[in-house]
Amino acid sequence: MKKLFKPIYLSVFIIGIIVFSCSKEVVQTNTVAPYSPSDLDVNAGKWKTYILSAPTDITVAAPLSLSDARYLNQVDSVKKAINNLTPADRATIDYWGAGTVYRWNEIARELAARYNLAPPANADGTYPVPDANNPLVVPKFPFANPPYTARALAYLSVAQYDAMVSAYYYKFLYNRKPIYKYDNSVPPQLPASDLPSYPSEAGVIAGASYTVLAAMFPGEIPYLQSKLAECKNARILAAMNISSENDAGESLGRSVAAKVMARAKTDEMGAANNQTLVPGLKDAASARGMKELWVSQETPLRPPMLPNYGSVATWNFSKTDLANIRPAIPYIVGSAEFNKDLEELRNIKENQTREQARIANFWSDGAGSYTPPGHWHRFACEAALEKKYSEVRMARTLALVGTSLMDAGIACWEAKYYYFAPRPQQFGISTSVGLPNFPSYASGHSTFSAAAADVLSYIFPEKASTFNDYAKEASNSRIYGLIHYRVDCEMGLVHGKKIGDFAIARGKADGSGL
Amino acid sequence: MPNDAIYMKKKTICIAAMAGQSSWDTYWENALQRTNPNLGVHTERTIGGMVAAGISKRMNILAGLPYISTKNSAGNLQDQHGLQDLSIHLKYKLVDHAGFTVSGVLGGSIPASNYVAEFLPMSIGVHSKNLIGRAIFNYHTPGGLYSTLQGGYTMRSHIKIDKDAYQANDQVYYSNEVAIPDVADASIRIGMLKKTWQAELFYETNQCVSGDYIRRNDMPFPTNQMKMNAAGAYLKYQPSQLGGIVRFAKVLSGVNAGQSTMIMAGVLFQFSVGSHEMNHPIKMEKQ
Numbered sequence: 001m002k003k004l005f006k007p008i009y010l011s012v013f014i015i016g017i018i019v020f021s022c023s024k025e026v027v028q029t030n031t032v033a034p035y036s037p038s039d040l041d042v043n044a045g046k047w048k049t050y051i052l053s054a055p056t057d058i059t060v061a062a063p064l065s066l067s068d069a070r071y072l073n074q075v076d077s078v079k080k081a082i083n084n085l086t087p088a089d090r091a092t093i094d095y096w097g098a099g100t101v102y103r104w105n106e107i108a109r110e111l112a113a114r115y116n117l118a119p120p121a122n123a124d125g126t127y128p129v130p131d132a133n134n135p136l137v138v139p140k141f142p143f144a145n146p147p148y149t150a151r152a153l154a155y156l157s158v159a160q161y162d163a164m165v166s167a168y169y170y171k172f173l174y175n176r177k178p179i180y181k182y183d184n185s186v187p188p189q190l191p192a193s194d195l196p197s198y199p200s201e202a203g204v205i206a207g208a209s210y211t212v213l214a215a216m217f218p219g220e221i222p223y224l225q226s227k228l229a230e231c232k233n234a235r236i237l238a239a240m241n242i243s244s245e246n247d248a249g250e251s252l253g254r255s256v257a258a259k260v261m262a263r264a265k266t267d268e269m270g271a272a273n274n275q276t277l278v279p280g281l282k283d284a285a286s287a288r289g290m291k292e293l294w295v296s297q298e299t300p301l302r303p304p305m306l307p308n309y310g311s312v313a314t315w316n317f318s319k320t321d322l323a324n325i326r327p328a329i330p331y332i333v334g335s336a337e338f339n340k341d342l343e344e345l346r347n348i349k350e351n352q353t354r355e356q357a358r359i360a361n362f363w364s365d366g367a368g369s370y371t372p373p374g375h376w377h378r379f380a381c382e383a384a385l386e387k388k389y390s391e392v393r394m395a396r397t398l399a400l401v402g403t404s405l406m407d408a409g410i411a412c413w414e415a416k417y418y419y420f421a422p423r424p425q426q427f428g429i430s431t432s433v434g435l436p437n438f439p440s441y442a443s444g445h446s447t448f449s450a451a452a453a454d455v456l457s458y459i460f461p462e463k464a465s466t467f468n469d470y471a472k473e474a475s476n477s478r479i480y481g482l483i484h485y486r487v488d489c490e491m492g493l494v495h496g497k498k499i500g501d502f503a504i505a506r507g508k509a510d511g512s513g514l
Numbered sequence: 515m516p517n518d519a520i521y522m523k524k525k526t527i528c529i530a531a532m533a534g535q536s537s538w539d540t541y542w543e544n545a546l547q548r549t550n551p552n553l554g555v556h557t558e559r560t561i562g563g564m565v566a567a568g569i570s571k572r573m574n575i576l577a578g579l580p581y582i583s584t585k586n587s588a589g590n591l592q593d594q595h596g597l598q599d600l601s602i603h604l605k606y607k608l609v610d611h612a613g614f615t616v617s618g619v620l621g622g623s624i625p626a627s628n629y630v631a632e633f634l635p636m637s638i639g640v641h642s643k644n645l646i647g648r649a650i651f652n653y654h655t656p657g658g659l660y661s662t663l664q665g666g667y668t669m670r671s672h673i674k675i676d677k678d679a680y681q682a683n684d685q686v687y688y689s690n691e692v693a694i695p696d697v698a699d700a701s702i703r704i705g706m707l708k709k710t711w712q713a714e715l716f717y718e719t720n721q722c723v724s725g726d727y728i729r730r731n732d733m734p735f736p737t738n739q740m741k742m743n744a745a746g747a748y749l750k751y752q753p754s755q756l757g758g759i760v761r762f763a764k765v766l767s768g769v770n771a772g773q774s775t776m777i778m779a780g781v782l783f784q785f786s787v788g789s790h791e792m793n794h795p796i797k798m799e800k801q
Contacts, residue, residue, distance in 0.1 A: 026672065030688040113681045120731035138730050297590055299551035349592070354628055361630065361676035368681045368732055378679070430592040432633060434733075482592070 034097030037390035045169035048510040055169035074242035096234035104209035109370040115144035125300035135219030150373035157402035163256035171196040189238040203249020211257035267313040285420035294439035310414025315403035316502035341485035360481035376452035404503035408451035433481035442492035446475035450496025516603040519652035522568035534778030554588025582638040619648035682737040695725035742768035757782040
């Protein structure tokens with residue numbers, strides 16, 4: 001026995017070490033190979049912008065002449081750079097080569113996840129409010145909850161899109177070719193492009209993205225500055241651009257984003273957390289026939305999240321439209337319909353299947369995540385990468401989806417506080433995903449998901465059934481996770497689709513012909 | 515137990531049925547010691563079966579499978595319950611000289627059910643496959659006084675969670691796969707081992723060797739670098755085939771962990787297989 005077991009010991013140990021230690025790195029799904037766009041979208045300079053009245057709102061000076069000493073110097077710098085590329089440089093080239101719009105969207109999602117934590121209670125039972133002037137002091141600013149993240153991503157996407165449309169106008173106005181078209185001793189390190197290179201797309205997107213994200217996540221300015229520099233440098237290392245092309249792009253991107261952020265400063269977000277409105281909102285909900293109202297289930301009682309977010313300016317429809325498409329009053333506590341929905345939750349509470357738990361977990365997108373709007377931006381990026389979209393078409397996709405997600409947040413929050421409906425936890429239901437701190441009706445996940453799936457189905461019709469299945473599952477996940485009644489989810493889906501339809505109408509009329 | 519220097523005789527089998535409870539109302543969120551009115555008292559109950567068998571005088575095999583249930587006294591997080599991880603250990607006495615023994619232990623565990631790993635603190639485990647190595651140094655006097663120093667290292671596999679992205683180490687991972695830290699543990703034990711009883715005091719430490727921390731006001735996650743130091747006592751009484759054990763421990767300090775108070779009790783039934791020892795009364799083997 002003894003002699004037999006010794007070799008077994010050893011071999012088990014060795015196999016174990018091999019199995020366990022070779023795989024400490026997690027393989028991620030966001031490694032994307034650089035590609036040539038399937039369509040350059042050469043007419044994008046004529047597409048309809050959101051904030052700019054015309055692509056010429058910001059002036060971009062003519063590029064340096066090809067014989068200018070500064071131009072020649074910059075070309076020399078590129079030559080030096082590509083002759084000394086390190087493995088780290090290659091990694092930088094490939095990372096940004098996957099797409100500048102895409103990578104900045106991913107950075108924004110990462111920041112959303114990092115800042116998506118509710119403030120801890122004070123010792124006296126009150127809750128502190130995050131302070132934009134002290135973003136790194138707990139409670140950190142911002143609390144990147146779903147409405148905040150929807151808004152941050154919408155402004156990011158709109159700034160990227162408007163800036164790219166303007167950049168396209170100037171690209172074809174000046175028609176400056178990339179350096180490798182003039183000089184074959186500077187081989188491009190990424191797929192060559194027939195797009196004029198002045199101003200550079202990377203500079204434009206980096207400047208616009210930096211400006212929006214620095215305002216939305218002020219504690220991350222040093223990190224964002226490093227990403228800005230890296231994004232521009234990647235284009236020089238890849239011999240795709242020279243520094244003056246990047247700098248002109250950055251300047252344009254920053255100026256366009258400044259105009260976009262001027263809208264953000266006056267969109268009423270500053271009043272979204274106005275807690276003094278809450279008693280009036282409750283009275284109005286009661287007057288509408290709501291017998292029992294939402295009460296925070298946290299100890300100490302936490303003030304409801306962003307009770308006035310419904311007043312924030314929408315993108316794709318008016319406030320009259322918002323009132324017109326508002327979901328009808330939910331089932332009243334004690335009614336037969338309400339009792340039926342509650343009974344469904346009681347059954348799931350007792351007999352939740354592993355598959356129901358999986359669906360609830362997959363879509364939970366709760367604290368510490370990039371939230372449902374972030375999840376849908378991710379789906380939009382992945383679908384656009386799969387179709388090898390150009391930077392400008394990627395930006396258009398994200399602007400349509402992003403504005404629709406923000407609109408969904410606004411309209412959903414307006415309905416939530418219009419009815420102030422109680423959560424199932426007020427009737428003895430627990431949760432397997434964690435309970436958000438705001439009224440139940442309608443479901444935010446359902447509204448966000450239906451709006452985004454609707455817009456994505458218009459852009460990617462071949463994937464419509466996939467996106468609609470996702471939306472349905474995301475909606476059901478809130479029933480399986482026990483925090484929404486079925487009526488919240490079904491009405492949220494209907495509401496979200498109406499919201500998405502407004503973005504589709506805009507997309508069809510934006511001059512892209514898409 | 516896999517972490518003591520006690521061996522079953524050859525062809526002797528011990529079956530244990532155990533019930534335990536671990537509970538805390540205070541935990542360390544990173545290094546911040548706090549309570550949470552939205553959790554109240556967190557309680558984890560365990561019912562487990564364990565088998566230990568003497569393969570030879572120097573080698574024992576041990577296997578265990580616990581059923582765990584969790585609940586909170588406050589808030590609204592759903593209770594979880596299920597079979598946790600099946601573990602198997604081989605313990606081998608490498609040195610046995612003048613009251614001094616050195617034992618080596620190799621073990622492993624695999625999840626025994628498809629429980630949710632990422633719903634901490636309610637999850638009943640983290641759903642990793644583990645490989646465990648352990649060394650046990652023991653010295654005992656002829657009178658039965660003993661002292662044990664042991665240390666172990668648990669290699670933990672990546673786990674799969676239900677999500678397609680998660681945050682850890684201040685970044686978003688675009689994967690359903692999570693790398694979780696390995697765990698080192700050590701303990702020192704002093705006790706008395708007699709023919710029918712054993713009494714022991716111990717101090718033990720469990721430390722993840724890497725990992726991130728619970729952020730302010732966040733929930734725990736399997737990537738957290740949990741650390742805890744506990745002290746406790748252990749009693750065993752086995753006058754015949756039937757015996758019993760009681761164990762008590764209290765976490766004294768920690769990081770990213772609950773300040774648990776743990777009690778466990780078990781019933782032991784010991785018997786021989788094979789012909790020649792069947793009629794002899796069975797006693798614990800003195801070391």
